[in-house]
Amino acid sequence: MQTIFFENKPRIVATGTVAGPKECAGVVGNFVDRTLDDDTFGESTYEKAECKMLSYAISKAIENAKLKESDIDMLISGDLLNQIISASFAARDFDFPFLGVYSACSTMSESMALAGALVNAGYFRRVVAATGSHFSSAERQYRYPLELGNTRPPQSQWTVTGAGGCVIADKGSDIAITSATFGKVVDFGITDVNNMGAAMSPSAAHSILAHFKDTGRTADDYDLIVTGDLGALGSRILKDLLWEKGVDIQKNHVDCGEIIYNVIEDEFQGGSGAGCSAVVFHSYIMDKIKKRELNRVLFCATGALLSTVSSGQGESIPGICHAVAIENL
């Protein structure tokens, strides 16, 4: 059993989101709390801009929940930078305990799953879960200096510049986290660091199937199954993998990476990065949940577990996917 159930129904009380100009040209533009004019956010480095976005998302979620900093019991966060410095330095801005987590781009759902678990158990009343990413800090850490102007292969994705978070509390809204399925590390032997969708989609399939098995639910029980950042290609692979197992998610699946940009598949597959699902879910998707256009959503952020060192040493790229079930009561 990979799933735990939240009988006390911890609530998503409010969200906070910020994204860059490229991101806000698309579907999230009308729903984020703040659109950046440029991706430096007034800072001198991309890393500091990434950290500031995360701080903003945390503060804004607290403000949108009509709470004060002193009302918050804990921050759960992580990010893609080495030693999760965005999260660690953002946490320095706040006077509450910090739990650092990392599961690459699955960090948003991992944080929400843990926050739900801690609130449901009564350990804490109000926990913030948040993450983010930045195109330029990710490019230079994982790939090449931007100045090189490298050609990107068509299977690649574009790291989202943005951050998102939410306040999860014992009460305060009708939107509850009802269960969480913790993912296993799944490795299909993909070694192409430009093809994250292929690397992550088996883990998404694995966790979605585990969720259905553990809960007795089927794909039809969800209005929407939202994956993190598989991109257009990865999303198709996921649908194929599930179809082979007799599960049809053709009609009720969207991938945050596929919808955040206007994908042109012979150029790129869409968005990626921890901030991708954080921004899309906490702005665009949550808006539809609040309006009850969606009433039961399975949110499955997906992470590719690699570093420049692991790839350089010939390791493949395993994936992981943590899933949380979110429902209007």
Place this chain on the structure above:
Amino acid sequence: MQTIFFENKPRIVATGTVAGPKECAGVVGNFVDRTLDDDTFGESTYEKAECKMLSYAISKAIENAKLKESDIDMLISGDLLNQIISASFAARDFDFPFLGVYSACSTMSESMALAGALVNAGYFRRVVAATGSHFSSAERQYRYPLELGNTRPPQSQWTVTGAGGCVIADKGSDIAITSATFGKVVDFGITDVNNMGAAMSPSAAHSILAHFKDTGRTADDYDLIVTGDLGALGSRILKDLLWEKGVDIQKNHVDCGEIIYNVIEDEFQGGSGAGCSAVVFHSYIMDKIKKRELNRVLFCATGALLSTVSSGQGESIPGICHAVAIENL
């Protein structure tokens, strides 16, 4: 309130530890499950050796608990390498869910605190918490290539080559985790990347004081207050900081970093790294708890929150310390 209480008293059922030859020349030598002949552990790279040590510690803890892999519900782990690849790749070896965490060298107590929280709440029955580090992989990631043979300043510490973990379960021993205090990020403005002890000791003081305030306990209530890897200098700073607040831990404090090697203070301050407290606590200290030479211990692993990028961009080094109370029933 930074502390949560575990009424159901999750137990530390068994531990697994492995360390390198330099480490095993000291106090942990008689207590680890395995002493490596050389620090490559038969692998072609230091990173693969680090990952293999972590896998070993996880497997050995399960074996020592007289359990099978299929009895385990989850692994909680993280490490110092970029994108916690040791933990992620070690998790690939096992068929249970993986929760990636990161708080630098505080990862051991963070993992145990979370494992305790999940088991106490009844979400899972048996969770493994583990971490590790490797001198050579840390040196080349954080500092300089070993081949440079750089002189080390006297305030520096030596990253421990080793890994340790434990099985935390609903029953199976008389050693319980009774509470956990989650740390805040504390920044005293230290910028010397060689002086981790000074960077981390304020966070240790902060979490220890929070633990006493939240629990109503005093230093005298503990047979031993064990910090992670402050080293000799950091340990003295901690004692001074607490003394200023009216708390005396002169008689019942040890630091894992200070005791793992034979410290010569004009050369170096002792051990560091996530593996430092993991190995010392789960071998030497746990042996004394099992023999009831120690009956109530506060384990406070400490982490320095930095990366080569954050230091290069002029950031200071904040610290964090998560504490768990461990008691013989």
